[in-house]
Amino acid sequence: MAQQNNQLDRAKFCCSVCLDLLKDPVTIPCGHSYCMNCIQSYWDTEDEKKTHSCPQCRQSFTPRPVLVKNTMLADLPGRRSSSSKAAEQRRSSRTAADSGEAAVAR
Numbered sequence: 001m002a003q004q005n006n007q008l009d010r011a012k013f014c015c016s017v018c019l020d021l022l023k024d025p026v027t028i029p030c031g032h033s034y035c036m037n038c039i040q041s042y043w044d045t046e047d048e049k050k051t052h053s054c055p056q057c058r059q060s061f062t063p064r065p066v067l068v069k070n071t072m073l074a075d076l077p078g079r080r081s082s083s084s085k086a087a088e089q090r091r092s093s094r095t096a097a098d099s100g101e102a103a104v105a106r
């Protein structure tokens with residue numbers, strides 16, 4: 001029996017822009033979550049239209065919402081396992097408390 005439960009659960013932690021696990025997850029006012037980078041660059045392309053919408057539900061926000069990091073999603077266990085991309089996250093790292101691995105990346 002192949003249950004799809006796992007996939008459903010995973011969708012909750014996936015970004016619908018890059019279709020990967022959320023990286024630096026942020027939740028926008030409609031309740032959907034995206035990677036900080038993904039939604040930022042998505043909204044960058046919308047800047048000239050003076051409106052910013054959710055890629056998933058198309059709800060639009062004016063002015064551009066301030067993005068707040070979702071620490072609950074960020075603390076998901078298991079996200080660190082494949083972390084060759086950790087270097088990209090450096091600029092938004094809070095403290096280097098438990099992220100010694102980022103320094104070893106190169």
Ligand SMILES: [Zn+2]
Binds near residue numbers: 015019022023
């Ligand atoms: Zn993404």
Ligand SMILES: [Zn+2]
Binds near residue numbers: 057
């Ligand atoms: Zn939405």
